[in-house]
Structures are given as structure tokens and as C-alpha cells.
Amino acid sequence: MLFWIFAALLSAAIAAILVLAALRGGRDMEPAAAYDLRIYRDQLKEVDRDLARGVIRAEDAERAKTEISRRILEADKALAAGEAAAAGPRALTIGLSAVMAAVVVAGGLALYFRIGAPGYPDLPIERRKEMAEAARSARVGQAEAQVEAAALRGPLPEVDPQFADLMEKLRAAVASRPDDLQGLGLLARNEAAVGNFDAAIAAQERIIEVKGDAATAEDSATLADLMVLAAGGYVSPEAEAAAEAALALDARNGTARYYLGLMHAQTGRPDLAFGFWRGLLEDGPADAPWIAPISEQISDLAALAGVDYTPPGAGRGPSAADVAAADDMSEEDRQAMIRTMVEGLNDRLATEGGTAEEWARLIGALGVLGETERAKAIWTEAQGVFAGRETDLATLRAAAERAGVAE
Numbered sequence: 001m002l003f004w005i006f007a008a009l010l011s012a013a014i015a016a017i018l019v020l021a022a023l024r025g026g027r028d029m030e031p032a033a034a035y036d037l038r039i040y041r042d043q044l045k046e047v048d049r050d051l052a053r054g055v056i057r058a059e060d061a062e063r064a065k066t067e068i069s070r071r072i073l074e075a076d077k078a079l080a081a082g083e084a085a086a087a088g089p090r091a092l093t094i095g096l097s098a099v100m101a102a103v104v105v106a107g108g109l110a111l112y113f114r115i116g117a118p119g120y121p122d123l124p125i126e127r128r129k130e131m132a133e134a135a136r137s138a139r140v141g142q143a144e145a146q147v148e149a150a151a152l153r154g155p156l157p158e159v160d161p162q163f164a165d166l167m168e169k170l171r172a173a174v175a176s177r178p179d180d181l182q183g184l185g186l187l188a189r190n191e192a193a194v195g196n197f198d199a200a201i202a203a204q205e206r207i208i209e210v211k212g213d214a215a216t217a218e219d220s221a222t223l224a225d226l227m228v229l230a231a232g233g234y235v236s237p238e239a240e241a242a243a244e245a246a247l248a249l250d251a252r253n254g255t256a257r258y259y260l261g262l263m264h265a266q267t268g269r270p271d272l273a274f275g276f277w278r279g280l281l282e283d284g285p286a287d288a289p290w291i292a293p294i295s296e297q298i299s300d301l302a303a304l305a306g307v308d309y310t311p312p313g314a315g316r317g318p319s320a321a322d323v324a325a326a327d328d329m330s331e332e333d334r335q336a337m338i339r340t341m342v343e344g345l346n347d348r349l350a351t352e353g354g355t356a357e358e359w360a361r362l363i364g365a366l367g368v369l370g371e372t373e374r375a376k377a378i379w380t381e382a383q384g385v386f387a388g389r390e391t392d393l394a395t396l397r398a399a400a401e402r403a404g405v406a407e
């Protein structure tokens with residue numbers, strides 16, 4: 001209620017300022033007749049002073065005063081006529097000012113209802129971070145999330161009897177040999193395939209336990225993947241811990257980075273989520289399973305994070321698939337298509353920059369066209385752009401070697 005009282009008072013003050021400004025502007029424009037009257041009255045006083053000092057004779061003073069008085073009468077009539085004529089426009093000015101004030105106030109309120117949040121208090125950045133951290137800490141655990149997800153999924157589809165028989169045999173074999181990593185791996189994958197996520201997660205956890213210090217980042221990332229699938233896409237604290245364990249072993253593990261980004265998106269930290277997903281999207285590869293879901297959401301995520309971001313999209317340069325598809329064309333058409341895409345990519349990288357993969361794509365495409373000098377120049381330029389970034393330089397060097405321009 002206090003907000004609306006303050007908003008009403010502020011709106012009224014703004015409206016009053018607008019109306020007063022319009023009226024003051026009209027008053028400040030003095031009519032010419034009023035200026036003339038002031039001059040003529042000063043002239044009358046000057047004649048009296050000249051007469052008193054003996055500068056002019058009495059009869060001359062009388063004639064001058066008569067002429068000045070005549071002019072005063074004419075100016076007074078002109079002023080009266082001007083005021084009468086200005087009464088209409090002044091009323092119109094007041095009316096227009098009032099309408100303008102109403103439009104400004106109503107427009108401001110309409111805009112607030114459109115993009116604002118009536119009834120909600122201000123949320124400073126630090127407060128939002130605190131709320132996000134509280135939401136992250138209050139997440140339900142994996143077991144509860146799986147129960148909720150199972151209820152939403154409903155009953156599982158019938159399993160083929162022959163496959164069901166094979167699963168029973170696999171379960172029995174793993175039960176008799178609980179440290180058999182190959183059997184555990186088969187069990188985890190197939191239990192997940194039939195929707196038996198509890199058993200799949202248990203099998204994957206057993207794999208990590210059996211391997212001990214030899215467990216890989218991919219083992220933990222697979223566990224996180226199974227947990228998220230079991231929870232219907234929700235990243236539980238347990239799934240987060242598995243993803244963190246994967247990243248501790250391999251900071252570039254794509255599955256772990258994707259799920260940590262998803263966790264931050266689910267708990268109100270789009271800025272952190274964007275950091276994870278942008279790197280994944282730009283690092284590729286294009287056929288990675290996380291590319292499609294990230295591509296669909298990255299623009300909205302960037303907006304929530306307050307970042308002006310244009311994701312790398314299809315058609316921004318020739319890919320390996322583009323070049324392969326050109327094999328079905330005539331040689332002339334094939335060369336023309338590739339050259340068009342190459343020039344577009346070259347122009348964009350020259351003006352906007354791009355990822356190491358895009359620079360590598362350009363080097364490779366120029367090699368296909370036989371333009372080794374240009375490919376070599378791009379390779380040299382790319383080494384300067386990505387200096388000190390060993391992973392990117394390795395990608396570029398591989399492309400340069402394929403194009404035959406690596407030194």
C-alpha cells in the first residue's frame with residue numbers, strides 16, 4: 001500500500017510540474033503592447049523631469065505629453081484586444097498540458113504493469129544471490145525426487161519377455177560376481193533402459209566403489225546422468241556431487257558441465273549457468289548430446305543473466321557435413337557453394353571474431369579449395385589470436401596439418 005501511495009503522490013507531482021511549466025511558458029511571453037506601454041510611461045516621466053530642469057518649454061512639454069498619452073491609449077487598447085484573443089489559446093494550453101500529464105502518468109503505470117512486478121519488493125543482486133543459495137540448499141534429495149518423477153511418468157511400458165529373461169540372468173550373474181566391472185556396466189545401462197533407475201544407479205555406484213582411486217571422470221559423470229534421468233531432469237544434491245567429482249578429475253567433462261549449468265539454472269543463478277553452457281556450446285563438438293538443449297535455451301538464459309550474446313548458429317560457415325554434402329554436386333557448383341560459405345565465415349571472423357573451432361573450419365575449407373596461401377595466413381593469424389590457449393591451439397594446429405599448411 002505504501003508503494004501505491006508514493007506512486008500516486010509522485011504522479012500528481014509530475015502532472016503538476018508539467019502543467020505549471022506550460023503555464024509559466026505562456027506567461028513569460030510578454031505581449032508587445034505591454035512593452036510599449038512601459039516605454040510610453042517612462043517617456044511621460046522623462047518629459048516631466050526635463051520640464052522641471054528647464055530643458056524644454058512648457059508648451060513643448062504639453063505637446064509631447066499629449067502625443068505620448070495618445071500612444072498610451074492605443075497601446076492599452078491593443079493590449080486589451082490581445083489578452084482577449086489569448087484567452088482561448090491559454091485555455092487550450094492548459095487543457096493540452098493536463099492531457100499530456102495524464103498520458104505520461106497513465107503510460108508510466110501501464111508500462112510498469114507490463115514489465116514491472118506489482119506487489120513485489122525490490123530485489124538487489126546480493127539478495128537474489130542469497131535467495132538462490134537458499135533454494136539450492138533447500139533442494140529435495142535424490143530419493144524423494146525419484147519418487148515424484150516416477151509418479152509423473154506413470155507405469156513403465158511392458159518389457160519384451162525375452163529381454164526380461166536376459167535381464168534376470170544378468171542380475172543373477174552380477175549378484176554372484178559383484179566386482180565384475182563389465183557386468184556392472186551392462187547392468188547399469190540396461191536397468192536404465194527399462195526404467196529401473198534405482199538398480200541402474202546402484203550398479204554405477206558399485207562401479208565407482210570397485211574402481212576406487214582408478215575411477216574416471218566419466219564414471220562419475222555417468223552416475224550424475226543416471227540420477228538426473230531418474231529424477232525427470234532435476235539435478236539433486238547427490239547428482240551435483242557426482243558432477244563435481246567428475247569435474248575434479250576432468251575440468252572439461254561435458255556431461256558434468258552441462259548438469260552443473262542446469263543445476264544453477266534451476267536454483268536461480270542464470271549467470272553461473274550461462275558460464276557453463278556458453279563454454280559447452282562454443283567448444284562443441286556439434287553432435288554432442290548437450291548442444292541441442294543448450295542451443296534452445298541459451299538466448300533466454302543470456303537475457304536472464306544480463307548478457308548480450310549471439311550464439312554460434314548453423315549456417316555461419318562451412319562444416320565438415322557441408323563439404324561432404326557438396327560431393328553430390330558438379331565440380332563447378334560444389335566449388336561455388338564452398339567458396340560462398342568460406343567467404344561468409346572469413347568476413348565474420350575478421351569483423352566479429354569466433355571460436356577456435358570456427359577458425360579451424362575456415363583453415364580446413366581453404367585447404368579443400370586449394371587456397372593454401374590464404375589457409376596459411378589464417379593459421380598464422382589464429383596463432384596470435386589464441387596465443388597461450390593450448391587446447392584451442394591444438395585444434396587449430398590439427399586443422400592446419402590437414403590443410404597442409406602447418407609449419
